[in-house]
Amino acid sequence: xxxxxxxxxxxxxxxxxxxxxxxxxxxxxxxxxxxxxxxxxxxxxxxxxxxxxxxxxxxxxxxxxxxxxxxxxxxxxxxxxxxxxxxxxxxxxxxxxxxxxxxxxxxxxxxxxxxxxxxxxxxxxxxxxxxxxxxxxxxxxxxxxxxxxxxxxxxxxxxxxxxxxxxxxxxxxxxxxxxxxxxxxxxxxxxxxxxxxxxxxxxxxxxxxxxxxxxxxxxxxxxxxxxxxxxxxxxxxxxxxxxxxxxxxxxxxxxxxx
Numbered sequence: 001x002x003x004x005x006x007x008x009x010x011x012x013x014x015x016x017x018x019x020x021x022x023x024x025x026x027x028x029x030x031x032x033x034x035x036x037x038x039x040x041x042x043x044x045x046x047x048x049x050x051x052x053x054x055x056x057x058x059x060x061x062x063x064x065x066x067x068x069x070x071x072x073x074x075x076x077x078x079x080x081x082x083x084x085x086x087x088x089x090x091x092x093x094x095x096x097x098x099x100x101x102x103x104x105x106x107x108x109x110x111x112x113x114x115x116x117x118x119x120x121x122x123x124x125x126x127x128x129x130x131x132x133x134x135x136x137x138x139x140x141x142x143x144x145x146x147x148x149x150x151x152x153x154x155x156x157x158x159x160x161x162x163x164x165x166x167x168x169x170x171x172x173x174x175x176x177x178x179x180x181x182x183x184x185x186x187x188x189x190x191x192x193x194x195x196x197x198x199x200x201x202x203x204x205x206x207x208x209x210x211x212x213x214x215x216x217x218x219x220x221x222x223x224x225x226x227x228x229x230x231x232x233x234x235x236x237x238x239x240x241x242x243x244x245x246x247x248x249x250x251x252x253x254x255x256x257x258x
Contacts, residue, residue, distance in 0.1 A: 006031035006065025006231070007214065010058035011039035013151045014243050015185025016073025019096060022207035023071065024232070030225065031231045033065050034073075035258075038238035042147035043076040044117025044183070051119060055081035059089055061235075061258050068222050069204065071214060072096060074118060075183050075206075079123035079205030092217050098182035099204045104133040106202075107178050111137040113171035116182025118142045126182075139174050141167045147185045153242050155188060164189065168196050170200050181205040188246065207218075 007027075009020055013036050017120055035058050043051050054195055055077045059070055069092040072078045072085070076220050078095030086093050098120065103112040120126055121140050148161050173181065179201055187205045194203070218224050232251050236243050240253040247253075 001223035002226045003068050003218075004031070004227045004229075005066045005068035006033045006233075007069055007071060008033050008035070008062030008065065009071040010035040010037065010055075010062060010073040010077070010170075011075045011184055012043040012054075012076065013038040013147065013185065013238075014246050015150065015183060015188070017149065017237035017243070017246055018184050018187040018205070018208050019071060019073035019210050022211040026211040026215055027218070029230060030218075031225055031229070032233070033062055033067060034232075034234045036152055036238070036243055037258075038236055038242070041151050042117060043074060044119040044127040044142075044147065046119065046129040048080045048123075051077055051080040052084050055085055057258070058089065059085055063089065063091065065233075067091070069094065069214070069217060071210065073184050073210075076123075079120050079125040084092045090143075091131070092221060094210060094213050094217060096184060096206045096210050098126065098180045099206050099209065099243055100129050100133060100138070100180060103178035103180050103204050104136040107136060109175050109177045110135065111139065111174055111176045112178040113139045113141065113168070113174075114179060114180045114182050115141050115143050115148065115167060115186060118144075120182050132218055137174070139171050139176060141171065143167060143183060145255050147183065150188060151238075151242060153245065155169065156192070160189070161192060165196055168193065172198065172201075177201055179203050199210075234240065
C-alpha cells in the first residue's frame, strides 16, 4: 500500500521535535510536516476548551497541507483534545501520553515520578490511567516554567537548573527508580536531569512508542511513501531560530502566522 502524502505533527512549540526525530529515525522515507504553535505555548496552563480549539486549528492547517495522518506530539493536547479531534476529523490520529505503564510495571521500589504539565496532570485521561496502578506510589510534579524556558532558548540557564533540582528532589527523597517525562519538551532536558538524579533512576519518554505506533498505522491503514521524493517541512508562528537550533538538521523553518 502506497501513500505519498506527508505525516503531519503538531505541538505547542518545539518540544514535539523529540517525537519527530523518533519517527524520522524509524521511517526515514516518509514525508513530514511539523507545526510548532510556539505563539500559544505553553498549552499546559490553558483551559481544556482553549486546548481543544488550538488543536482543531493545528489539525486543519496540517490537513490543508494534505497530511495523511496526524501525530499529536504534545501530551497536553493529547490528554485534553484527542477524543474531540477523532470525532471531528476522518483521519487517523496518534497521541502521546506519559509512559506510566512501563514505569509502574518495572519499578522495584514501587515508586515512580512523573514530571508533566498542569494540563496533562489535571486531565481526565491521565487520571484514568493513573487509577490502573494503585499499587504503585506515583509522585506527580508540574514542571512550571520549563516549557517557557525551552521555548525561549534558555535550556541550560541557571534558572532551569534550579527548577529541575526543586522539582526532582522530592522524588529522589521518596526513592523513585523511574522518572516519566510527561511532556514532549522534556526529553531535551535529559542531560541536565541525569546530573541531578541518582544513577539507578531510569528516565522514560514516549517517543519510541509513538514512532512504532505510527509505523503500525501506516502499514495497516494508510500506506508508506514509496516515492523517491522526501520532504520534511517545519512551520512556526514564532521565532524560527529557536526551532532551527534544536533540530540539528539542515531543514528550512517557515515562519507563518496561523
